[in-house]
Amino acid sequence: MxxxxxxxxxxxxxxxxxxxxxxxxxxxxxxxxxxxxxxxxxxxxxxxxxxxxxxxxxxxxxxxxxxxxxxxxxxxxxxxxxxxxxxxxxxxxxxxxxxxxxxxxxxxxxLPTPSGLVLPGTTTACGASGTQSYAASWITGLTRGPNRVISGRSGSGLLFLTYTNVCVYNNAWTTQSYGVTFYDPVTNQLVGPATVFPRPAAGELAWQYRLGSPTFAADGYLYLYTSLCTSSAFGACGAGTVALARTPWSSSTGWSTGSSYRYWTGTTWSADPAAATSALPGARPFGIDVRVFPGRGYVAIEQTTIAGHYRVWTATAPTGPWTAGAEAVLPGCASTTTSWCYAFIGHPELSTANSLFISLHHPDDQHVRVVAVPW
Structure with missing residues (x-):
């Protein structure tokens, strides 16, 4: 660059x-x-x-x-x-x-505009003239690449992104496919983009395939997470699950092939995403973001309400065991006037020994804001 x-x-x-x-x-x-x-x-x-x-x-x-x-x-x-x-x-x-x-x-x-997306229940292309819709790739994670060769480049010199492909229409959206790509920051080039889980023949992409929070671990696997709130009321998630998937990065280019992904069942890894159990027992997620923080291991930030409540979970390994901290409220989110805070994302490079730095979308100014909370 x-x-x-x-x-x-x-x-x-x-x-x-x-x-x-x-x-x-x-x-x-x-x-x-x-x-x-x-x-x-x-x-x-x-x-x-x-x-x-x-x-x-x-x-x-x-x-x-x-x-x-x-x-x-x-x-x-x-x-x-x-x-x-x-x-x-x-x-x-x-x-x-x-x-x-x-x-x-x-x-x-x-990221380029995704192709092949359709308006729900139709064969009309998402973004077609007169439909008041648009196709978009929404990023779900960003991390450093692995220590191996990627398309003739050093993987550790690249960054790796995960994203879902969505069709936005009438102030709503459907998630239809999932992809990954490497990024070369020196040349500003996307490297090896791939659609891992394509659009299903009918309906939305299963929630277990909407992965994010990627980490290339030293054991040769890429670990990723996704979440689903299964019961909510009055703006709070009462119950849910956080699925954990992995795919090999050292023995193959598993990140680009959907058939190589396996899901954590609590005791073993299964090719069936429906067999996944929550990696974070007792999770109540409206959203989840997992990163590795130096000196602290795996850190998961779980949003539990639309009023800014969150919990910080920690573990020494992707599978846990995970320990939840006390529920708290992000600064500035309890008094929003137009909508609610969302997209709680951790930033290891900004955080300190005393403070965890979290970014979020704040509705009152429509801006990404960063706050600091005690560990």
Whole structure:
């Protein structure tokens, strides 16, 4: 990505939490960027720099009018330091365009628009003229690649993304397929994108196939998680399950082949996703995000209500045993006025010995915000 990415030091505008994740485009233009989920990972080839990926992105002028919308994903890069919220990210152009950073360019689509999606119950293409719908790839996880060769490149120099392909229509959506891709941050190229679980002949993609939170573990397997709330009332999840899947990365390219995925049953691994039992016993998830934090092992952030309640779970291995912390409320989420907070995502590179840094979509400003909570 050029020498600019290797410039050391902390961006002067980085601020302590709670704060919005910001970009140079916002500062230069006066516009704001409303975004959904926000995942981050350090760049393997540039110390102190990180890639951020976001879901649906809207550009909003100072009068509050939406002047641009990107359905799917956008990405940005910039410096980071533990204990601070980055506010000077540079928006990336659509791959494989060569980036020049730092930059004040506006956001651009990151993952390509998925093809083959349809309006539910029809054969009409999602996004067809007059349907008021759009097809999008929503990112569900981001991590560093494995220590092996990937398409002629060093895998440990790449980043790995998981995503679901959805059709959005009438303020709702259906999840129809699931895919993965590597990303080369030096050349701004997607490497080896693959649809792992294609659109079923009828209905939505089974929830067990909507995976995220990827981790390439030292035992040669890629581990991923997904969740389902099975009982809810009054904005709280009362019961649910967190499924754990794995696929080999060292002995084969299992990440790209759906038939190689196996699900944790509590005692063994099964090819049948319906056999999966909850890896987190007693889970109540509206959402789950699992990352490996240095010195703390596996950390799962579980959203339990639409009012911002969450629990932090910890384990030393992907299968557990998992231990749940006390339920708490993320700062600023109990008093929202327009909707509710969602997309609770952990950030190991920003967290400190005393504080866990979590990003979320905050409805009142339509922005990705980062807060810090005690471990």
């Amino acid at each position: 050029g020498a600019a990415l290797t410039v050391p030091g902390v961006a002067l505008a980085d601020v302590p939490p709670p704060a919005q994740v910001g970009s140079r485009y916002e500062t230069a233009s006066g516009n704001s960027i409303g975004r959904d989920c926000g995942y981050s990972a350090p760049l393997p080839s540039a110390s102190g720099q990180a890639l951020w990926t976001f879901c649906d992105t809207a550009v909003i002028n100072p009068a509050g009018t939406v002047i641009g919308f990107i359905g799917g994903s956008t990405a940005a890069v910039g410096s980071y330091v533990a204990g601070q919220v980055p506010t000077t990210l540079s928006e990336l152009p659509t791959p494989p365009a060569a980036p020049a950073v730092p930059s004040t360019r506006g956001p651009a689509p990151f």
